[in-house]
Amino acid sequence: MKQSVVACLPNEMRTGKVAAEDTVDLMTMDPGQHRSWRVALYYCYIDLSNVPDHVEFHRHLCKNLSLKGRIRVSSDGLNGVLTGQLVDLKQYEDKVLKQLLELGTHQSQSNMIDLNTKYCFLREDLPILPQLFDKLICKETSSVICLFDxxxxxxxxxxxxxxxxxxxxxxxxxxxxxxxxxxxxxxxxxxxxxxxxxxxxxxxxPRIQNAMMTLSPSQHLTTEEWNDKLQNADGENALLLDVRNVYESRVGHFSVSNVPTLLTNTRKYSDLPELLAENPNMKDKEEVFMYCTGGVRCERVSMMMQAMYPQTKVYQLKGGIQTYLQESNNKQMCLFKGKNFVFDPRRTDPVHLGETVGRCLICEAPHDDYDNGHAPSENKEARCNTCRMLVLICNQCRPGYLCWGESEREDTKSDGAGLEGNRSKETRPWLYCAIDSLPKPAITSFANGPRDFELSLCVEETTMIMIYFFCGL
Structure with a gap:
């Protein structure tokens, strides 16, 4: 009989008697305080036969370690992002690794378990508290990621x-x-x-989905191997593939002069199978280099690519952009430009080399802050009024448009980002992005520097401006 998941926890955690945390000023801007906190990203593809037990285990463990965030638990593994103090996050990782076998994984996998954990720094331009999750969501899902949803x-x-x-x-x-x-x-x-x-x-x-599950993930490349292979690749026969969504790529992406990039322009991850299945740019390539934020998406896409194009050699960046940036201390050797978009309260990771690749959709000025100086937790980001997708619009242009969730201001004020309000009698046009749900992928070369998008403006009505932008990322 398997041990109860609660019984797997230490006695003080089962009873809820955990020592009180030292008082910490979570609104501080002191970098020293920031460094004791982290955002932990992790995933593990592994067979789990008792998913409800795992869900219960994570809920109890996170509650008693004061960790919050999102955890997906499915029969094919785990995927999570948590915020908390570094010492607690490491304790969480240790206990999860120890309990995976006891809660029903196969003994033959004991030497293969790796959570691929990345401990990410908080942004120092924001207080600690707005960068922490305010609750824990741990749930059973159909899969670690939703590639075929x-x-x-x-x-x-x-x-x-x-x-x-x-x-x-x-x-x-x-x-x-x-x-x-x-x-x-x-x-x-x-x-x-x-x-x-x-x-x-x-x-x-469905045939591709079944076929890929019999394959192993493609070869992982370390940061050094990634740079070496990409810079020496044959541009005629190689392709760089960003498997992230368009709003992620817009603020940062790899830029390699000798290798063209396939721009999938997806709104969501599950758009990829259809886009890649019959893409003419994929069929004649000998090598495909793919990357994502932390690696979890590439694991499955690389298997799908092998099933679709068995003659193509597929590589994936080990640890994703997050690990790459943490290991790239030399700006001249770093092939990633801009910021790494993340799915946690920070919005973007603080580790970057200063380049701004994003552009304002109105004036095309360099801009890569969806929140215009606010903390993402304030929910003041610019979004399309139709589909609610994130939109880059600079501080100067932002007051002139109504985004999703906003209404006209009745007075003239400045908000927290220093943006001037509109006069009470002025009517601002609504902001729209007109990207199709499944735009055709396109090949882009960054030989002369990245061109993040093209945009054109047309006046549809006297009080409305439709903004069409085609993201080249």
Whole structure:
């Protein structure tokens, strides 16, 4: 009989009698205090036969170590991001590693368990508290990551929940309804062609999904190996693939002059299978170099790529951008430009070399701060009024547009970022991004320096400006 998950915890954790933490000023800007706190990113692909036990274990452990964040637990492994003091995060990692086998993993995997943990620094331009998660969400999921979530069989609980959520979102968005009505006639004919093409492709994806699960992840390259192979690669036969989403790539990406980059321009990770399955740029390449934030997404995409293109040699960056930046102390040798977008209260990791690759969508000035000087936890980021996607708009242009969740101000004030308010009688146009949900991928060369996006403006109505931008990242 397997040991209870609660019994796996130390006695003081089972009873809840944990020593009180020393009083810490969480609103301090003292760098010394910041360095005792970390954001821990980790993942582990491993067979788990008792997922509910693991969920319970993580909840108890995090509660008693005062750790908060998000943890996904599934039959194929773990994926989490937590904030807390460094000593507590390391204790958490140690206990998770020790308990994986006791809670039902295979004995044969004992020498293969690796959480790939990265202990990331807090930003020193913000107080500690706004950079910490305010709650713990630990839940059972269908997979560590949602690569094939777009292709849930119709009628399943997962597909029904997703359809209902999307339907409610559209019904509550007046701009979506108006736009849909205007485009209905134009869209009618194209829908027929798209549906036929999509039906053929979707029918093939289950085979690819099954085939990839029999394969191993592609070869990992260390920071030094990554630089060496990329800089010596044949640009005619090699391709650099960023498997992240467009709003991540917009603020930072790899820039290699001799190797072209495939810009997938995805809104979400589960868009990748369809985009890569029939992409003509992939079929003739001998080598593909892929990267993501911390490595968890590349593990699965690399397996999918091997199933799609078995003749192509696929590499992935070990530890992702996060590890690469932590190990790249020489600015001249660092091939990554800009900031690393992260899915925690920091928004971007503080480790970067100073370049700004993002651009304001209005004036094209260098800009890479979605929050315009605010802490991300203040929820003052600029978002599209239709789809709510993050939008880069500089401090000078920001007061002139209404973003999602905002309303006209009735007075003239300055907010926390020093942005001037609008006069009470002025009406600001709404801000929109008009990226299609599945834009066609494009090849971009950074030989002459990165070009982050192109934009064009057109006036649709006297009180509305539609902003079309095509992200080249």
């Amino acid at each position: 777009n292709y849930q069989p119709a009628g399943t609980a997962a597909s029904s929940t997703k359809e209902n959520r999307n339907r409610r979102s559209k019904q509550n968005n007046r701009r979506v309804r108006r736009k849909k009505q205007r485009q209905e006639e134009k869209k009618h004919q194209s829908d027929k062609d798209i549906s036929e093409e999509r039906a053929t492709l979707v029918a093939e994806l």
